Amino acid sequence: MTVVTVPVGLGARAYNVLVGPGLLDQAGEQILPFLKSRRVAVVADASVQVLHGARLAASFAKAGIKADVITVPSGEASKSFEQLAILSDQLLALELDRGDLIVAFGGGVIGDLAGFAASIYKRGIDFVQIPTTLLAQVDSSVGGKTAIDTPRGKNLIGAFHQPRLVLADLTVLDSLSDREMRAGFAEVLKYGLLGDASFFEWLEVHTPAVLARETEALAEAVARCVAMKAEIVAEDEREAGRRALLNLGHTFGHALEAEIGFDGALLHGEAVAIGCAQAFRFSVSQGLCSGQDAERASRAIAASGLPTDIADLPGMPFRAERLVHHMAQDKKAEGGRLTFILARAIGDAFTAKDVSSAAIHDFLLTEGAVP
Numbered sequence: 412m413t414v415v416t417v418p419v420g421l422g423a424r425a426y427n428v429l430v431g432p433g434l435l436d437q438a439g440e441q442i443l444p445f446l447k448s449r450r451v452a453v454v455a456d457a458s459v460q461v462l463h464g465a466r467l468a469a470s471f472a473k474a475g476i477k478a479d480v481i482t483v484p485s486g487e488a489s490k491s492f493e494q495l496a497i498l499s500d501q502l503l504a505l506e507l508d509r510g511d512l513i514v515a516f517g518g519g520v521i522g523d524l525a526g527f528a529a530s531i532y533k534r535g536i537d538f539v540q541i542p543t544t545l546l547a548q549v550d551s552s553v554g555g556k557t558a559i560d561t562p563r564g565k566n567l568i569g570a571f572h573q574p575r576l577v578l579a580d581l582t583v584l585d586s587l588s589d590r591e592m593r594a595g596f597a598e599v600l601k602y603g604l605l606g607d608a609s610f611f612e613w614l615e616v617h618t619p620a621v622l623a624r625e626t627e628a629l630a631e632a633v634a635r636c637v638a639m640k641a642e643i644v645a646e647d648e649r650e651a652g653r654r655a656l657l658n659l660g661h662t663f664g665h666a667l668e669a670e671i672g673f674d675g676a677l678l679h680g681e682a683v684a685i686g687c688a689q690a691f692r693f694s695v696s697q698g699l700c701s702g703q704d705a706e707r708a709s710r711a712i713a714a715s716g717l718p719t720d721i722a723d724l725p726g727m728p729f730r731a732e733r734l735v736h737h738m739a740q741d742k743k744a745e746g747g748r749l750t751f752i753l754a755r756a757i758g759d760a761f762t763a764k765d766v767s768s769a770a771i772h773d774f775l776l777t778e779g780a781v782p
Contacts, residue, residue, distance in 0.1 A: 412626060415634045419553065420645040424573050428553055428641065430634045432626065434580035435466045435541065438514075439474025442539055445575045447510030449476045451539075452502060454525035456517030457482040459543050462586050467516060467541070478514075479505050483521060487673035490520050490559045492568075498528050512537045512575070518544035518591075519551035519679065523569070526557030530572035540577040544587060545595025546680050548579040549602070549636035550657075554644040560673060564740045565665045571649055579637070581629055592622055593716045594680025597660075597687070600715065602636045604687055604708055605659040608758030610635055611711070618715050655762050659752040660686030666737035671726050684717035685724070690760075693774050694753045704757050722779045731775035731782060735768050 414431035429441070442451065451471070455464060460482050471478040481501045483489050502513070515525035515538060522540050529538035542552035558569025584592065599621065603611030613631075614621070620628035640657065647654040664679070664686030671677045691708045694700035709719045721729055738749055749766045776782065 412630060415630065417634065417637045417641050419573075419641040421573060421648060426573065426575055426577070428577040428579060428637050430548070430579045430581070430630060430637060432580065432582045434578040435463060435583060436470050438467055438541060438578055439470040439472070439476050441576060441578060442512070442514070443474050443476065445537060445539070446476065446512055449474075450507075451476055451478050451512045451514050452505055452507055453478050453480045453514045453516050454498065454521060454528070455480055455482050456485050456521045456543070458485045459517045459521075459583075463543065463583055464516075483517070483524065485517075485520075486675055487520055487560065487679070490524055490566075490673075492559060492561070494524060495528060495559055498524065499532065502528060502532055507532070507536065509533050509536050512539060514539050514541060515552075515574075516541045516543065517547075518542065519547040522547055522552050523557050523566070524559060526555070526572055526574070527559060527569050530557055530570040535572070537575050538572070540574045542577065542579055543583045545584055545592055545633070546598050547595075548581075548584075548633050549595065550598040550640065552577050552579070553637055553640045554654075554657075555648070556650075564669050564737060565673075567740070573648075579633060581624075581626060581633065584624055584629065589622075589716075590678065592624070594678040594684075596622060596715050597680035597684040597712070597717055599632050599636055600711060601657075601659050601683060601687055602639050604691075604754070604757055605656050605752065605760035606758055607635075607639060608756070610639075611757050615711055615714075618711070622715060655750075656752055656760050659754075659760050660684070660688075660690050662686065662738055662741050662749070662751050663689040665741060666734045667721065667724065667729070669737040669740075670729060670733055671724070676725055681718055684712050684715075685719060685721060688712055688719040689721075689774075689778065690752060691754050692778070693751070693771070694755070696774055696777070697753070697770070700754045700756060704754070708754075708757060720778070728779065728781045729775075731772045731780040734775055734780060735772050738771065739768070
């Protein structure tokens with residue numbers, strides 16, 4: 412099938428996202444125009460390197476590009492100060508200069524970590540994203556948000572640093588576990604829920620085909636998500652307005668991740684799935700959204716095999732007070748007030764900056780949390 416090119420319009424910092432099969436084998440020739448010298452440092456997820464590293468190495472060799480590979484342990488725990496320090500030292504040991512380029516080769520963890528390292532290495536070096544999970548292809552690889560986690564919460568230390576190019580090769584998704592595929596699909600559903608009711612309707616029909624990695628359905632889903640995010644990023648790069656809508660489900664979800672820990676017991680996409688369902692249910696509790704839409708949203712999430720309720724998670728019961736505390740550390744919180752992305756209907760999300768902690772606390776009690 413034809414590769415789809417989605418432009419991200421940011422003026423002098425504009426770049427393309429390419430979506431399609433076989434892009435890993437074209438990586439060398441695609442990246443070559445962005446190199447001042449034929450040298451890159453590949454920051455690779457250790458598992459991804461084993462599975463797909465030979466293909467990437469062959470494409471660089473074909474293009475005459477010298478590629479030094481740095482592997483990073485798989486998992487969310489690698490988005491840490493400790494791993495950032497290790498990676499920064501490894502990059503310095505390679506003696507990269509600012510005309511060289513970093514390639515982030517893995518899922519969202521690698522994209523965030525390598526992108527943040529690129530933003531601070533010698534005050535900024537170019538990087539390219541080669542996302543290898545569905546979640547990273549449709550969301551985290553596009554838009555330039557890079558960060559690491561801290562014990563106080565997710566993504567609290569980071570920078571906006573746009574890539575020069577994103578290569579979303581659909582064939583690498585064949586190696587994902589079904590659980591990882593479902594976790595990425597949570598972000599796909601999120602796009603329909605927040606701003607595209609027709610896309611959500613399409614997903615209600617085509618969810619099995621996307622999860623089965625059928626090429627045409629998968630390409631349609633990824634390209635539509637990327638196009639929607641590209642439009643939003645071009646309008647609001649630094650999340651001062653409309654881009655905040657992309658955080659639908661994330662304030663609830665990040666609180667659950669912070670409480671459970673980043674050990675793989677709860678994947679980011681699973682947390683987002685519950686968070687989206689909760690955002691719709693909370694919207695109903697506030698008289699903002701119909702119960703039918705909330706039920707429809709939860710039904711679509713559950714139909715993809717994702718959790719919709721905190722009762723589905725290990726570690727119950729959760730304390731409402733602790734979850735609210737985690738939410739208060741969220742980057743979007745302002746002046747002691749919590750900011751949430753809520754919904755008037757499927758495809759009609761909005762930013763609410765005046766949500767009280769007490770209202771969230773009481774809602775969480777109805778969700779099965781304890782005081």
